[in-house]
Amino acid sequence: MIEIIKDVERCRVCGDDNWFEIFSFGKVPLANGFLDPAPHYEDEPTYPADVVVCRQCWLMSLRQVVDPEALFGHYVYVSSNSDQINQHMRRVADWCTQKLGLVPGDRVVEMGSNIGTQLALFKERGMRVTGVDPARNLAQVANDNGIETVAEFFGPEVSGPIARSHGEAKLVLGRQCFAHIDDVHNILKGVDAVLAPDGGLVIEVPYLLDLLNETQFDTIYHEHLSYYSLGTLSTLLKAHGFRLVDVERADVHGGSIVIFATRTTDSRQPAAAVAALLDLEQKHGLSTELPYRQFAERTRQVIDAVGSLIRDLSGKGKRIAAYGAPSKGTHLLIACGLTSREIEFCIDTTPLKHGKVLPGSHIPVLSPEQGRQTPPDYYLLLAWNYAEEIIRKERSFLEGGGRFIVPIPEPRVCAG
Ligand code: TMP
Numbered sequence: 139m140i141e142i143i144k145d146v147e148r149c150r151v152c153g154d155d156n157w158f159e160i161f162s163f164g165k166v167p168l169a170n171g172f173l174d175p176a177p178h179y180e181d182e183p184t185y186p187a188d189v190v191v192c193r194q195c196w197l198m199s200l201r202q203v204v205d206p207e208a209l210f211g212h213y214v215y216v217s218s219n220s221d222q223i224n225q226h227m228r229r230v231a232d233w234c235t236q237k238l239g240l241v242p243g244d245r246v247v248e249m250g251s252n253i254g255t256q257l258a259l260f261k262e263r264g265m266r267v268t269g270v271d272p273a274r275n276l277a278q279v280a281n282d283n284g285i286e287t288v289a290e291f292f293g294p295e296v297s298g299p300i301a302r303s304h305g306e307a308k309l310v311l312g313r314q315c316f317a318h319i320d321d322v323h324n325i326l327k328g329v330d331a332v333l334a335p336d337g338g339l340v341i342e343v344p345y346l347l348d349l350l351n352e353t354q355f356d357t358i359y360h361e362h363l364s365y366y367s368l369g370t371l372s373t374l375l376k377a378h379g380f381r382l383v384d385v386e387r388a389d390v391h392g393g394s395i396v397i398f399a400t401r402t403t404d405s406r407q408p409a410a411a412v413a414a415l416l417d418l419e420q421k422h423g424l425s426t427e428l429p430y431r432q433f434a435e436r437t438r439q440v441i442d443a444v445g446s447l448i449r450d451l452s453g454k455g456k457r458i459a460a461y462g463a464p465s466k467g468t469h470l471l472i473a474c475g476l477t478s479r480e481i482e483f484c485i486d487t488t489p490l491k492h493g494k495v496l497p498g499s500h501i502p503v504l505s506p507e508q509g510r511q512t513p514p515d516y517y518l519l520l521a522w523n524y525a526e527e528i529i530r531k532e533r534s535f536l537e538g539g540g541r542f543i544v545p546i547p548e549p550r551v552c553a554g
């Protein structure tokens with residue numbers, strides 16, 4: 139049984155205990171906890187998930203921390219083989235190479251390196267690469283593909299020895315893993331232990347402003363402990379002798395920021411984009427309670443609206459299936475109270491998920507080929523961050539009279 143190891147009492151960034159709660163999802167299963175089909179699921183464990191905001195540094199966070207070994211030791215999330223993500227990874231590789239003037243032979247260390255897809259792009263450019271990822275199953279795949287990967291949680295205990303045996307890194311990279319980490323201070327100590335004096339740190343996180351503006355409540359689940367603004371990240375970096383030098387917004391995972399930081403001792407001048415984005419955050423009131431409370435209110439409305447729309451269509455005899463089984467999708471179904479009563483099946487391209495049922499809603503997961511044999515009237519698009527790519531790919535479903543329901547920022551039906 140996986141445990142909640144603690145309730146956060148002090149903010150993991152600033153150490154303050156001046157929180158306010160904006161929303162509670164009640165007790166829900168882990169979003170990635172796919173199950174084997176069974177006659178009943180009474181033993182399925184559930185965990186509270188409450189969203190809180192720190193009045194000191196404005197970190198939005200989940201109150202509960204689930205045992206990271208249980209969540210990440212064997213991980214079913216494999217970097218998506220989507221056109222959008224592949225293109226984005228190339229842009230990140232170019233951006234880092236250009237920002238830091240990387241040349242063949244320079245060392246790149248990536249935390250949360252998954253199966254090594256991002257590092258492979260640096261290797262292609264002649265850099266020497268080392269990945270660190272706690273998922274033993276994924277590290278194995280990366281190593282088998284020639285991307286040296288240490289199967290550990292990133293921190294000074296791991297990065298110090300890498301620096302000693304392999305040399306210091308010109309670039310330390312963390313894409314879409316920073317938000318999963320409880321002890322962010324240990325991570326930054328780990329960066330300090332391996333980063334060359336003139337090196338750069340690049341971190342990519344889902345962007346709080348996009349999450350709030352687009353009511354992406356479904357991206358809030360146990361794996362994602364923290365939801366960062368640039369302002370909060372800047373506070374955290376400063377505490378460890380780093381400072382922001384540049385930032386870009388990227389449209390992956392519903393809207394992310396990629397930040398470039400260096401040691402405070404570095405002489406590079408910050409780009410105008412940093413001050414501009416910090417300013418935009420102030421304009422949106424991110425250092426006040428209002429936008430968080432408004433987000434919580436809209437979340438309640440969207441949960442009601444999606445649930446009502448699906449129940450209504452199902453009541454009229456329409457056949458509905460789900461498209462994509464990302465963690466956020468399983469969480470959305472649970473929040474909206476939808477189950478296999480309303481949603482016949484869910485299709486997903488990930489073979490590891492086929493033959494399983496979704497946690498909480500217990501909807502069976504099929505391959506896209508199986509789904510194509512009995513196309514539903516409606517697909518609820520759970521992988522909404524790939525909406526454009528998926529709708530393009532599924533032209534024939536739409537032309538055959540099928541429809542997509544995109545659940546957020548508010549539910550809308552897309553016809554051909
Ligand atoms: P992600 O948003 O965390 O990358 O997860 C996307 C999920 O959606 C993943 O389980 C794969 C699935 N997916 C499909 O089933 N079909 C698709 O065309 C795409 C792009 C993703």
Ligand code: ZN
Nearest residue numbers: 149152192195
């Ligand atoms: Zn704080």
